[in-house]
Amino acid sequence: MDATQISSELTKVLYTNDQIQERLTELAAQIDEKYRGKDLLLIGVLNGAVMVMADLSRHLATHLQMDWMAISSYGSGTQSSGVVRILKDLNTDIEGRHVLVVEDIIDTGLTLAYLIQNLNSRKPASLEIMTMFRKPDALSSPVDVAYVGFDLPNEFVVGYGLDYAGRYRNLTDVGTLAPHVYS
Numbered sequence: 637m638d639a640t641q642i643s644s645e646l647t648k649v650l651y652t653n654d655q656i657q658e659r660l661t662e663l664a665a666q667i668d669e670k671y672r673g674k675d676l677l678l679i680g681v682l683n684g685a686v687m688v689m690a691d692l693s694r695h696l697a698t699h700l701q702m703d704w705m706a707i708s709s710y711g712s713g714t715q716s717s718g719v720v721r722i723l724k725d726l727n728t729d730i731e732g733r734h735v736l737v738v739e740d741i742i743d744t745g746l747t748l749a750y751l752i753q754n755l756n757s758r759k760p761a762s763l764e765i766m767t768m769f770r771k772p773d774a775l776s777s778p779v780d781v782a783y784v785g786f787d788l789p790n791e792f793v794v795g796y797g798l799d800y801a802g803r804y805r806n807l808t809d810v811g812t813l814a815p816h817v818y819s
């Protein structure tokens with residue numbers, strides 16, 4: 637669905653699907669350049685990164701494999717619980733592999749900080765991060781993010797994989813949720 641179909645539930649559309657796809661094309665070119673001639677492992681962070689993984693991977697020309705981790709810190713609310721849990725681990729041994737983590741959003745940065753520490757302990761040949769969206773708090777995180785789609789204001793957003801209570805992931809655009817939906 638697109639934003640016009642649920643306009644009463646959104647206060648604002650921040651990025652349309654067309655803008656997202658255009659930005660992904662630019663990032664894919666940078667990633668192809670970086671990993672030319674290498675075998676790349678994309679690690680998607682479930683559930684939110686499903687959309688960006690599907691789209692980014694199809695913009696890439698580099699040979700790649702995909703694996704997934706499920707990590708949760710938000711439960712069904714709009715605030716990070718601060719407790720990061722691995723719900724599903726990788727199927728792949730990443731030792732010696734070139735790894736690119738694919739995220740939908742970095743908000744407080746807690747999920748990523750935990751993930752990077754966890755993945756580095758498995759001794760990949762290289763480890764970089766790509767995120768479609770980033771919020772202001774993430775800028776003070778010590779984790780370096782190599783590829784960022786768009787910086788967002790500090791508001792709760794939905795769409796393009798991002799949910800509120802499990803809903804809105806299938807919204808093709810990204811927007812801010814109207815307060816009456818969650819208050």
Ligand SMILES: O=P(O)(O)OC[C@H]1O[C@H](OP(=O)(O)OP(=O)(O)O)[C@H](O)[C@@H]1O
Nearest residue numbers: 682683684708709710743744745746747
């Ligand atoms: O920077 P942070 O504040 O840690 O937030 C970012 C994380 O929050 C979301 O996951 P969530 O825990 O909501 O799970 P989901 O992907 O299944 O929606 C998102 O997909 C990131 O992984």
Ligand code: HPA
Nearest residue numbers: 743791792793794798799
């Ligand atoms: O703004 C957000 N929306 C949806 N999920 C999220 N996970 C972290 N921040 C967000």
